Amino acid sequence: MTAVVLPAHGRWTWDARGDGRAVRVTTHTDDGLLNLSLWRGETCVGTARLAPGDAAELIAGLTEGLSALAARPRVVGADAGRVGELEARLARLEERQAPLWRRAADAAGGWAVRKAARRAR
Template sequence: MAVVPLPPRGEWFADARDGERALRVSWHAEKGCVVLSSWRTEVCVGTVRLTPEDAARLIAVLADGLAATHETPGETATA
């Protein structure tokens, strides 16, 4: 198995459950995709490649979820 260096642009997100798990998000412009990789300590345990269109959908889902968590009681989310 070849070792591939991580691209310079990316961001790490720690798992809320513990410090051993993390999610890395990295853009690969040369391949036209964004990669979400799941890490346990220093080992990558899985990846998902998203097209820019799917990445935009993911961003929308996350934004909608965040908006729903900040609603006041009695307020409903719009779809």
């Protein structure tokens, strides 16, 4: 087993569950990669080496997740599961319906066509 010298600088993020769980991000500039390592106490239990494009995709996913968490009110209690199910059903129904801007454009276009047809008579 080969020992790898860790870069002097890295960023740590601690797991909400505690127990010494953490994620460390280190930059390996010589290799052009970012390294994500999972830690449990003082032991590294897993790593992922990411190319810059893959790291950007991960950041986009984190950003989308944070946005969803910020936009959704937190429901605590026995009804939390039921509220989540209802929100998911509503989202599926809204996906089937054309966006409001499209319906407005269609209505305006239909009005213009009807007006032109009346003028042509």
